[in-house]
Amino acid sequence: FKTIRLILGDQLNSNHSWFDTIDDSVTYVMMEVRTETDYATHHIQKVVGFFEAMQAFYLELKSKGHQVIYIKLNDNDNLQSFEKNIQNLISKHNFTCFEYQLPDEYRVDIILKNLCKSITISNSVVDSEHFFTTRNELGNFFEGKKTFLMESFYRMLRKKHNVLMEGDKPATGQWNYDGDNRKKLPKNHKPTLPLVFNNDVTEIFNQIQKTNIKTIGSIDAANFVWPINRKQSLELLDFFLEQCLPLFGSYQDAMSPNEWSLYHSRISFSMNVKMISPQEVIEKAIQEWKKRPNEIEYNQLEGFVRQIIGWREYMRGIYCLKMPEYATMNFFNNQEKLPDWFWTGKTKMNCLKDAISQSLQYAYAHHIQRLMITGNFALLAGIHPDELDEWYLGIYIDAIEWVEITNTRGMSQFADGGIVGTKPYVSSAAYIDKMSNYCGSCFYKKDLKTGEKACPFNSLYWNFYDRNEDKLSKNPRIGMMYNVWRKMKPETKTALLEQADYYLKNINEL
Ligand code: FAD
Ligand code: DLZ
Ligand code: SF4
CATH class of the missing domain: 1.25.40.80 (Serine Threonine Protein Phosphatase 5, Tetratricopeptide repeat)
Incomplete structure (x- = not known):
């Protein structure tokens, strides 16, 4: 009886009951693989952080006396995916049983279920013993x-x-x-x-x-x-x-x-x-x-x-x-591309420049920066949720799909039509100014709605409500915004929409 147990890069739980006993018939395996480094364009600190933490965990298990195989990224015999490496190890070492912990990510869950179907040795899956709640x-x-x-x-x-x-x-x-x-x-x-x-x-x-x-x-x-x-x-x-x-x-x-x-x-x-x-x-x-x-x-x-x-x-x-339906939801049918400056931080909008630059520097932004700066802008600008998921899944060191996609598509973009949130998180400059010290030193003026220096959040905000009226005006938490919009003078509304239109057409220049 020889068992091989897979430990994924986000399963570094030293208190897991697997490790309660030292068992010579059990070999653990951890691996750095290209399928995982390449499914998103990750922040360099994220890839480094995962590999460092994995290697530290490997050494910890070894020092406690467990048998562990660690496949490094550039090892010659690395076949660069979970399933290929496992299959290879099973035939090389004659394992008779394959075991793994429930993965958090849907994609990996499917890969490992398929792997179990394709191998002839027995297999089983155990809980990851981390969350308060079970999957269901x-x-x-x-x-x-x-x-x-x-x-x-x-x-x-x-x-x-x-x-x-x-x-x-x-x-x-x-x-x-x-x-x-x-x-x-x-x-x-x-x-x-x-x-x-x-x-x-x-x-x-x-x-x-x-x-x-x-x-x-x-x-x-x-x-x-x-x-x-x-x-x-x-x-x-x-x-x-x-x-x-x-x-x-x-x-x-x-x-x-x-x-x-x-x-x-x-x-x-x-x-x-x-x-x-x-x-x-x-x-x-x-x-x-x-x-x-x-x-x-x-x-x-x-x-x-x-x-x-x-x-x-x-x-x-x-x-x-x-999942998996969640990953295709796009309630507002947003189709726009992410502005280029999301990848560089080079924008005149002070709040966005700061949130994006710090994300590139630290692989981190705190919740309200993710929600009310980058997320808010993207929703107002009608960016496709796929583009955003790709960005959020790559840039943050804590980004694993189960918590990234529900926050991005759900809480931030309302692309799920209101499963996670009761209304879209959007705001004009007033909220950003209320919660931050960004506006004072910004090229744009928080109080201006039209003109060269008008803060883009202001006109895009009304453009968002206007273009999504059929989807939002019946929402009891939003109806009041439509009363304000309807009461505005026609020339004010036209000026706001024209300003928003100009900004959307020149989004890379903001
Ligand atoms: P703190 O503010 O110190 O909060 C403590 C802990 O609470 C966090 O570590 C986290 O585990 C938990 N938490 C707080 N808010 C949330 C939340 N909304 N959902 C789930 N857990 C929460 N969090 C991730 O872990 N990974 C992601 O990929 C991720 N993507 C996000 C994308 C968007 C668009 C938004 C709006 C939020 C996202 N979040 C994500 C949630 C939240 O922003 C981060 O958990 C938090 O910023 C992490 O920093 P912290 O540890 O300093 O959190
Ligand atoms: C995020 C990540 C990266 C960059 N690399 C690896 C890796 O090489 N090996 C690994 O086991 N896990 C890695 N991870 C985490 C996984 O991609 C994946 O998100 C989780 O294991 C699924 O819950
Ligand atoms: Fe952001 Fe507008 Fe304030 Fe500039 S004026 S920091 S763009 S909210």
């Missing part, structure tokens, strides 16, 4: 319902896992403190400097450079900022709990030029590759709040817990329920 839990919870409200799923999970509960009531009596969590950074407020690591990743970087893998973004390979093992992931989490949690909720939606991290945790990469688990993150956050009740207000804690046991589990559940 959301589908079962909302069965027969027309809408999928995150808040009700979140409350159910709080109760089920006894998180911030007093009996069957929410601690403090209130479920959700979102209303307290929307502040701009005060003038002269200097946010805590982010903890960055100085990992030397030159060896892996050089290996990647030797190939023709296409990547985007930049990297300082002698000082790689992201955590690449469980120890560093826990350090980053501790830093967040100590320094950032007290202000997390308050400034969760704030944006400021050259402040790339603010009070965000930046643990999404560590969690998505499973170096740390959502359970331990939440438990540690609650412990910290209990330790420092005078410094950490409850609303900050609840805001953080909701992102993880709420949004993160919810998005995964939606993905499991709605």
Whole structure:
């Protein structure tokens, strides 16, 4: 009896029950393969981050006494896909059983199911032991319902896992403190400097450079900022709990030029590759709040817990329920191409320049930059959701399809017609100015709607509502916008639409 067990690049969970015992009849295999480096144009830091974390995990397993095969990208016998390498290993080493953990990504799920059909040895699949919920839990919870409200799923999970509960009531009596969590950074407020690591990743970087893998973004390979093992992931989490949690909720939606991290945790990469688990993150956050009740207000804690046991589990559940149809949804029938400057950051629009440049520099932007700057602009400009998925799936170090596509196509682009969100997240310059310090130093003027210096968000906003009236005017959360639009003077409306038209035709020049 000889078993081969596959560990994917986002299954670096050292607490998985697979590793409870050392078993000489079991060989683990991990592999760097071109199918994975090439299904999107990834940020260089993302490819490096995955390979570094995979190699660290490999060494950890080896040092504990497990048998592990690690196939490097440029190894001669690397056949460059999961299925080909597995088939090759099975015949080479006479394995009699193939086992794997449930993959998070639909594409990989299909590949591995097909692999199981094509091999003659026995096979089985186990849970990845990471999420609070099973694949079908959301589908079962909302069965027969027309809408999928995150808040009700979140409350159910709080109760089920006894998180911030007093009996069957929410601690403090209130479920959700979102209303307290929307502040701009005060003038002269200097946010805590982010903890960055100085990992030397030159060896892996050089290996990647030797190939023709296409990547985007930049990297300082002698000082790689992201955590690449469980120890560093826990350090980053501790830093967040100590320094950032007290202000997390308050400034969760704030944006400021050259402040790339603010009070965000930046643990999404560590969690998505499973170096740390959502359970331990939440438990540690609650412990910290209990330790420092005078410094950490409850609303900050609840805001953080909701992102993880709420949004993160919810998005995964939606993905499991709605794929593969989800990947083709395009409610507004948007068809435009992404402007060239999404790949360079070279635009006069200050907010977009900052969000895109920092994404290219760090492979990271925080939620409200993704949603209300890049996502907002793309939706107003009618960009095809496929173009956006390609961009978001490549550029962020935490981008794995289950959480990328549900956020992009769903929350940000409303391409699912309202499964994830109840209305599209769009805004004019007023909202961006309210939440950021971008507008003051921008080439465009936030208060102008027409003319050479008019902020593009202003006319594109009305153009968006105008061109999608048939799809949106009956939405009770939006109807009021149409009343405003209808009451505008005809010449004002024409001027706004002409301005938007001009910007859309010259989108690469913005
Ligand atoms: P924090 O702000 O510190 O939040 C803590 C944790 O909560 C995050 O690490 C994350 O695990 C979870 N979380 C917060 N918001 C969400 C959300 N909307 N959905 C799921 N989990 C959430 N997140 C990814 O992990 N991968 C992606 O590819 C991704 N793509 C996105 C694309 C778009 C267009 C948008 C609008 C959001 C996307 N998000 C994605 C969600 C969110 O922006 C990131 O999880 C967050 O910015 C990661 O940074 P952080 O760890 O500092 O988060
Ligand atoms: C993102 C990524 C990259 C860039 N490279 C690899 C790889 O070489 N080997 C691997 O096992 N996984 C990699 N990953 C993650 C996978 O593409 C994929 O997203 C997840 O395993 C599916 O859940
Ligand atoms: Fe962005 Fe418009 Fe403000 Fe410039 S004026 S920063 S483009 S919202």
